[in-house]
Every structure is written in C-alpha cells, then in structure tokens.
Amino acid sequence: MTSRVGYPMYVCALLAAAAVLSGTAAAQGRGALVEAIGTTEPDPLPPGGPAPRMADGRPDLSxxxxxxxxxxxxxxxxxxxxxxxxxxxxxxxxxxxxxxxxxxxxxxxxxxxxxxxxxxxxxxxxxxxxxxxxxxxxxxxxxxxxxxxxxxxxxxxxxxxxxxxxxxxxxxxxxxxxxxxxxxxxxxxxxxxxxxxxxxxxxxxxxxxxxxxxxxxxxxxxxxxxxxxxxxxxxxxxxxxxxxxSQEADQLFENFCTNNQNPEQFKKLLDLEVDRKR
Amino acid sequence: MTCSHKPSWFLAVLCAFAAAVPALAHHSFAAEFDAKKCSEITGVLTSVDWQNPHAYIYVDVKSAAGAAESVTFQLSSISNLRRGGMERKNMIDNFGKAVTVRGCAAKNGEKNRYAASFIKFPDGKIYRLGQDVEGLFGTNN
CATH class of the missing domain: 2.40.128 (Lipocalin)
Known part of the structure; x- marks a missing residue:
C-alpha cells in the first residue's frame, strides 16, 4: 500500500518557507519545502586569516x-x-x-x-x-x-x-x-x-x-x-x-566504492537505450 | 563566452558540472530511477544494509490483498548520510515501527525497488536519505 502525504505537513513555519522561496524554491515553482534533518544553509566561510606555512616558507596546504x-x-x-x-x-x-x-x-x-x-x-x-x-x-x-x-x-x-x-x-x-x-x-x-x-x-x-x-x-x-x-x-x-x-570533525570516513548496486541491470538499461538509438 | 550563452548539449553539461560537483551523484540515479515516478510509501521498517557507496533499507508494505511485501530503498553513501545527521542507530531504533519513505521507482519496472529521498520516523523527524531529484528541499542536490 502506498500513500501520498501532502507536502504542507512537512513544512516548518511559513516564515522560514518564505525566506527560502527567494532562492531555489522560487525557481522551482514550489511554494513549500520539506524541512529535513541533513539540510544545511551555512554562510560561506570567511577567509580565516593567512594560510599557514611550512618550514621552508611555502604555503602548507594541509x-x-x-x-x-x-x-x-x-x-x-x-x-x-x-x-x-x-x-x-x-x-x-x-x-x-x-x-x-x-x-x-x-x-x-x-x-x-x-x-x-x-x-x-x-x-x-x-x-x-x-x-x-x-x-x-x-x-x-x-x-x-x-x-x-x-x-x-x-x-x-x-x-x-x-x-x-x-x-x-x-x-x-x-x-x-x-x-x-x-x-x-x-x-x-x-x-x-x-x-x-x-x-x-x-x-x-x-x-x-x-x-x-x-x-x-x-x-x-x-x-x-x-x-x-x-x-x-x-x-x-x-x-x-x-x-x-572542513568545519566538521576533520576526518575522512572509510568509503570504498564496492559497486553494490546492480551493474548487470545497468548494462541492460544501457543496451536498451543503445537499441532505441539504432 | 560564458556558460550561460552556450546552447550546445556538451557544453551545457560541462557548465552544469563546472560550478561544483553534485555530491550525491556518484552512482547513476538518472539511469536507474525515474524522477517522475516518486511517491510516499508507508510500512514497517525491517532492516538496513549500512554500506558504501549506497546503503539500503527494507520496509514491509501491505499490498491491497493484505499481504506484506518487502520494498527496497536505495540510499546515499553512508559517509553522506552520516554527514547529514543520519546514523545507523536511527534506523535500528525504528525497526518494527511504521515509517514513511519518499522514493522514486526503478526504471526497469522492477517492483518494490526505489531510490529514497527522505524518511519520516514515528516521532515526526524527517531525515534526508538521497538526492533531491524533485526539488523538495531547495538544496543543491
């Protein structure tokens, strides 16, 4: 059973939505955005002062x-x-x-x-x-x-x-x-x-x-x-x-690409599309 | 000549990629899933495969005949999910509970296979799970 749920129930305060409307949402023609954990809206970082330097005087890119x-x-x-x-x-x-x-x-x-x-x-x-x-x-x-x-x-x-x-x-x-x-x-x-x-x-x-x-x-x-x-x-x-x-925890995660999707299925889709072009 | 003035398909694509890397586009949503066939699906969360490059969750959904069918949702990578505030624990804590997931159907017609964009837990919290192909969030991707 699938059930559609109206978007308004996911919308936070109208004011917040209105503020966002001035940006991407307006371009997309949507009047209400889903407010979800994971969405961010930070300001661009300030320069943060001069770059650190290595012992040889070159910039440290670390x-x-x-x-x-x-x-x-x-x-x-x-x-x-x-x-x-x-x-x-x-x-x-x-x-x-x-x-x-x-x-x-x-x-x-x-x-x-x-x-x-x-x-x-x-x-x-x-x-x-x-x-x-x-x-x-x-x-x-x-x-x-x-x-x-x-x-x-x-x-x-x-x-x-x-x-x-x-x-x-x-x-x-x-x-x-x-x-x-x-x-x-x-x-x-x-x-x-x-x-x-x-x-x-x-x-x-x-x-x-x-x-x-x-x-x-x-x-x-x-x-x-x-x-x-x-x-x-x-x-x-x-x-x-x-x-x-990085403004986060300054660490990389393990992130192996294991192709755990369905490569055979992808190939079938590709073959279908190539066939259609012929 | 700037990006906005080039109608060529290749250059248009190049321009689209040039501004910044679309961070969740590692694997091919557009190839596998249909952004025009998205819906919200409610059922009981049963399990999670917490893996890179994509995590998966499984939801038992009752069919019209009353039988439960397992629906598979493909998520973003666990590194993206973790940086977006979604931990494996959030899923485990909601095993056996009713959740609503918005997903876009597989293009190949495979039944009960979707790419997820968000999940809503019983406590009302909504978490991002994948690409914003419908523009629901007003984000970059």
Whole structure:
C-alpha cells in the first residue's frame, strides 16, 4: 500500500518557507519545502586569516577539504554555489559529435565514478563529490582521497618525467612551486579516466598541469590546463575552483566504492537505450 | 563566452558540472530511477544494509490483498548520510515501527525497488536519505 502525504505537513513555519522561496524554491515553482534533518544553509566561510606555512616558507596546504565554500558537503545545502565561468572546451569536431551522440544514461553508466574506478587527474578534484585530505611537507604533496580509500603522492622537487612512463590513473607527475602556487605536471594518465565527469574522455596524449594555492587559511583554489591533441584543438584552462577547510570533525570516513548496486541491470538499461538509438 | 550563452548539449553539461560537483551523484540515479515516478510509501521498517557507496533499507508494505511485501530503498553513501545527521542507530531504533519513505521507482519496472529521498520516523523527524531529484528541499542536490 502506498500513500501520498501532502507536502504542507512537512513544512516548518511559513516564515522560514518564505525566506527560502527567494532562492531555489522560487525557481522551482514550489511554494513549500520539506524541512529535513541533513539540510544545511551555512554562510560561506570567511577567509580565516593567512594560510599557514611550512618550514621552508611555502604555503602548507594541509587540511580536510570540501568542494565549495561552506566547509562541509554542499549537496544537501541551500547555500548557493558560486558560479564558475569557463571558456568552452575546444574539443575536436569528431569528439564533439561523439559526445553529443551519447545519451545521458550512457554518460552516467560509462563514467569512471559509476564504475568505481579511481578518479584520476584532474577528476580527483573536479569530479570528486567527497572530501579529501592534503598533507604537505617540504618536498612532498600527499592527497588522501575519501572515495575508494585512495591516495596520491607527488614529489615537489621537479623531478623529470621518465622517457617511458607507465600509464597510471594519477599519471606520472613532475611538481614544483611557483611562488605560493604548487604546480603539478602529469602525463601518462590512464585512458580509463575522464577529464570531467560529463563524458570528456581523453587520449594517451593528455597532459594535465594543475595549479593549487591556498590564498587564506579556509580556502584552497585549484585550476588545471589540459593538453590533448587527439581530443582538443588547443590547450584549455579551467576556472579556479574553490575548496573550503572542513568545519566538521576533520576526518575522512572509510568509503570504498564496492559497486553494490546492480551493474548487470545497468548494462541492460544501457543496451536498451543503445537499441532505441539504432 | 560564458556558460550561460552556450546552447550546445556538451557544453551545457560541462557548465552544469563546472560550478561544483553534485555530491550525491556518484552512482547513476538518472539511469536507474525515474524522477517522475516518486511517491510516499508507508510500512514497517525491517532492516538496513549500512554500506558504501549506497546503503539500503527494507520496509514491509501491505499490498491491497493484505499481504506484506518487502520494498527496497536505495540510499546515499553512508559517509553522506552520516554527514547529514543520519546514523545507523536511527534506523535500528525504528525497526518494527511504521515509517514513511519518499522514493522514486526503478526504471526497469522492477517492483518494490526505489531510490529514497527522505524518511519520516514515528516521532515526526524527517531525515534526508538521497538526492533531491524533485526539488523538495531547495538544496543543491
């Protein structure tokens, strides 16, 4: 037996609803929102003072970081996300045709995240819905990645790439500091990763140059440049994405991706959709 | 050229992803569940699988014929649930009690399988359980 329950019974005070109506709810045309435990509406974090520094004088990037500006998960928050303006990605015409030919279901089901693959570079930043922890010491950058209990270690001594680097999910990285910005230059990135979680696949020619800085204690900023002559007509540089210092218990959870859904069923759905396109 | 001026499908998707990562989109709600077939389902909470990347709860719901059928609800990851104030204990404390869960039906027609967006316990408390695909909460996801 299923029973529908009217939304008004879930609504808190009218005043609260009215306040929210000025935001997302109005855009959605709803007059009443469900008030549930788990919904947050914090203000963006203040800068929080200068960034801490390591013994060598470089910024210390250490901390647990969430995507966005509230120092906690943004998904169940009503705090508006800051817009990010970026140039269109200059994909080659044949790549554009391929991407536009993919259905949303295909994109969902083929994405590395859905298939429990490592997020790769720059996915670990730009396609990562979970927090990560950074530990920097002079000469080393360590990223502990909550999803799939993954990690990444990069030496910041500008060591050169080998002549025949192994293709790896996080690639082969050469890293150095440019002033207060950490630069990580990665090549040989496993082709099973995507540059972004929207179908933007890449070739074995992908080079990602990441720039990471900590302008103040509470914020981390991240930008990447992608070069991939087999997929892009020219290099493309992202906007600066913001990450904010965790205001929670400052710990990562175990979060293995075990694909405990129903992958066989997904495959059937995908096959059905591909059949319909034929 | 900014995101808002690009009509291309690929770029539109790119722009949508660019602003921030949709934090509960790890697995494919859109592929598996139908956001237009959501309803509130009342029954007796019987058990929970507290797992990543998705937790599951099971609710016995009486059919029109009077027989109890087990309904499966897929939840977000336990890390998202914990950060959203939902602990496994909240579920265990309500085993054997009547709860109402809002869920969206499986696209494949599999009976009694839903993705949950919230649960209401007998004490009246409502907890988020998954994505806000219907815009019920006015949140980012």
């Amino acid at each position: 901390g647990v970081w969430f995507s966005g500006v509230i120092g906690r998960p943004s998904a169940w928050s009503r705090t508006r996300r800051e817009p990010l303006e970026e140039e269109p990605v200059p994909v080659r015409p044949e790549v554009k045709a391929k991407l536009e030919g993919m259905t949303r279901t295909e994109i969902q089901l083929l994405s590395p995240g859905v298939n429990c693959l490592p997020l790769g570079v720059p996915g670990v930043f730009v396609s990562n819905p979970h927090p990560f922890q950074i530990i920097t010491i002079p000469g080393m950058f360590v990223q502990l990645i909550e999803v799939s209990n993954d990690w990444r270690l990069v030496y910041t001594d500008k060591r050169p790439h080998p002549e025949y680097p192994d293709p790896l999910f996080y690639g082969n990285s050469s890293a150095w500091w440019e002033g207060d910005t950490l630069v990580i230059d990665s090549i040989a990135i496993d082709e099973r990763t995507w540059v972004m979680n929207n179908g933007w696949y890449h070739s074995d020619q992908l080079r990602i140059v990441e720039r990471i800085r900590r302008p103040s204690r509470n914020y981390l900023e991240y930008q990447f440049t992608a070069e991939d002559p087999k997929v892009l007509t020219r290099p493309w540089t992202s906007g600066w994405r913001k990450y904010s210092l």
